[in-house]
Amino acid sequence: MTELSLQPLADLSDAELAEAYAPRAEPWLRVNFVSTVDGAAQGTDGLSKSINNAADMRVFNALRDRADCPVVGAGTLRAEGYQSRGSRSWS
Numbered sequence: 001m002t003e004l005s006l007q008p009l010a011d012l013s014d015a016e017l018a019e020a021y022a023p024r025a026e027p028w029l030r031v032n033f034v035s036t037v038d039g040a041a042q043g044t045d046g047l048s049k050s051i052n053n054a055a056d057m058r059v060f061n062a063l064r065d066r067a068d069c070p071v072v073g074a075g076t077l078r079a080e081g082y083q084s085r086g087s088r089s090w091s
Contacts, residue, residue: 009055017062032063046079 012020021030034048034056035041043050052060064070072082 009058014062017058018066021059021062021066030063030067032060034060042079048076049080 009017023030033041034052036043036051040051042048076082
């Protein structure tokens with residue numbers, strides 16, 4: 001079981017954040033999803049980016065930068081305008 005830290009995300013260095021989200025065993029599958037209080041997966045502008053805050057985006061970027069294979073829905077891919085950021089992640 002993964003321990004939850006009460007330390008504020010903003011207080012973690014990038015290395016500490018990576019360690020907090022490091023796989024605990026192999027193989028490893030991670031799912032990251034943000035929604036609004038009413039369950040929406042996108043804001044009024046039709047984008048999921050608009051419902052994320054700085055902490056959400058920091059974790060999201062840390063996770064996808066370390067992913068072997070990020071999976072993104074086709075609608076999200078089109079709406080968000082994702083572009084390749086190298087061989088391991090998307091922006």
